Amino acid sequence: STYHSLLGVVRRRPEVRAGLAGVRVWGVGGAPLPTPLAESFRTTMGRPLLDGYGLTELGNVALATPETPHGCGRPLPGVRLRVRRPDGSAAEPGELGGIEVRSPGLMAGYLREDGSLTPVDPDAWYPTADLGSVDADGTVRVVGRNQAVHRLGFTLYPESLERRAESCGRPVKVLAVEDQRRGSALHFVVADPAGEAPLVWRRRLAEHLAEYEQPNAVHVVDHFPLTANGKPDTRALRAQLGLELEPGEGPGPVRRPGAGH
Incomplete structure (x- = not known):
């Protein structure tokens, strides 16, 4: 969100770019x-x-560099x-x-309510619950998160769909809602300050998705609400x-992978 805002400022006031050259x-x-x-x-x-x-739980894992600027770079x-x-x-x-x-x-372990520690095996592979590739x-x-949903006989990953859907030019979130007939209904949410109609965005999204990945519904919001x-x-x-x-999105904290910065 910070960088989307920064680019907006630079486009409106090109003279700002000179002050960021350092x-x-x-x-x-x-x-x-x-x-x-x-x-x-x-x-x-x-x-x-x-x-x-x-x-x-792990600290920094991989960081892109000016020499290898693609993806998240290579493991440290x-x-x-x-x-x-x-x-x-x-x-x-x-x-x-x-x-x-x-x-x-790797962390030493998980802290229990009584202050004692549930240790983890330092030599074991740690399952991050994240989805990705090398x-x-x-x-x-x-x-993103390795959270599969099932719809019409297909296994889909909402955050994988988000990455491809964002080729439409705006940030996109994909929210799965339980559907007794389909298994899951997929609601695509586009962050568009200009507020173009959902039908316009549905047409744009369709270009980047397979037929079985198409939205059940498209919503348009000014911006996504943010966590702290x-x-x-x-x-x-x-x-x-x-x-x-x-499931897993009810009240209370939910662990999310953070960037190693």
Whole structure:
């Protein structure tokens, strides 16, 4: 959200860019970096917006650099990362799957209510519950949470759909709602300050999605509500649109992977 706002200011006031010329590195984290934002930032600012991947439990995992600006870069020294299919077998290069990490930065364990510790095995692969891939050159690409939904016989990943849907030019959230007939109904929410009609956005989204991935409904909002740490607040967005909560999105904190910054 910060970088979308920054680009808006620079477009309206080009003279601002000169004052930012001394910035050596632009970095971002906390949620997957949409491709349209990355491309727009490079075009407008003349430098890449470098993405990073990390978790509270593991610390920094992978960071893009000016030399390797794609995706989230490669795993940091001493960190090992692998991608697994649902059946536990190794994913091919570029194939989406569940991300597992081994890192010297792994936490000691989970703190219990009484102050004691539930330790974790420092030598085990840590299942991050994130969805992503590793290219043949080792570049890590994180899509989002590994939360599959089932619709009309297909297994779909809402955050994977979001990444492709954002090729329409605006941020998109995909909210799954239980549907007895379909399994799940998919509500696509577009953040569009100009407020173009949902039908307009439905047509634009259709170009980037397979037939079985098309929205059941399209909503347009000025902007996404944000959590205290600046991430889109899915629970608040569901409440705003009057959509029921998915399991794990009820009241109370939900662990999310943070960027390693």
